[in-house]
Amino acid sequence: MSDEKKIEIRDEQVVKENVEHASSEILDIIATKGKVTQSGAFAAPCSSYASEDKVHRMRHPWSIYGVPGEDLKKAMDRLRKELPAKGWKIVKDGPDKSRAKLPQIVANSPDGHMSADLRLWIEPSESGRSSMIEATVVSDCFQSKSDTAAEAG
Numbered sequence: 635m636s637d638e639k640k641i642e643i644r645d646e647q648v649v650k651e652n653v654e655h656a657s658s659e660i661l662d663i664i665a666t667k668g669k670v671t672q673s674g675a676f677a678a679p680c681s682s683y684a685s686e687d688k689v690h691r692m693r694h695p696w697s698i699y700g701v702p703g704e705d706l707k708k709a710m711d712r713l714r715k716e717l718p719a720k721g722w723k724i725v726k727d728g729p730d731k732s733r734a735k736l737p738q739i740v741a742n743s744p745d746g747h748m749s750a751d752l753r754l755w756i757e758p759s760e761s762g763r764s765s766m767i768e769a770t771v772v773s774d775c776f777q778s779k780s781d782t783a784a785e786a787g
Contacts (some may be wrong), residue, residue: 641689642685646778649747650675655691656748657771661698663716665766668701692773699766703756706767710737710754717741722750736761747774 640722653675663669675694717724721744723739730737730753737754751770 642774643779644676644776646692646776646780647723649692649776650677651667653694653771653773656661656743656750657694657769658765659712659720660717660750660771661691661696663712663720664698665712666698666701666705666709667697668694668705670698671696675771677778682766688777689775690778693770694772695766695768695770697766699764701765706756706765709767709783710739710752713739713741713752717750723741748772749774750766 726740
């Protein structure tokens with residue numbers, strides 16, 4: 635490896651549980667009754683380490699929808715207030731780079747091992763589509779303990 639940051643060796647199941655727990659905490663802060671997509675965290679390759687096929691991160695994408703847009707706007711305001719109160723550092727709060735310029739909050743976890751990307755989609759009521767908060771919680775890049783054990787064996 636060259637000047638790349640040293641990749642930590644971590645227990646993949648523990649990382650997955652931490653990412654899912656962080657997602658659950660964010661949903662608790664949103665504190666809005668709505669429908670939530672059901673998905674779990676999964677391992678995805680770390681694109682910044684293309685040569686290292688065993689280096690990956692956990693991703694947990696989900697959304698809450700079926701809620702009036704005004705309630706979702708209030709939920710985003712709660713996230714702005716409550717994430718820092720729980721130790722998260724908001725590193726971006728403003729429009730995303732999409733053509734729609736969606737309101738976006740990006741926050742890093744207190745331990746620095748996770749990041750949350752939260753975007754607010756407000757759909758006009760006549761569109762027939764549902765407004766939602768789209769969330770993706772990701773871990774930093776790591777190598778699984780099981781991968782390193784397989785290499786040693």
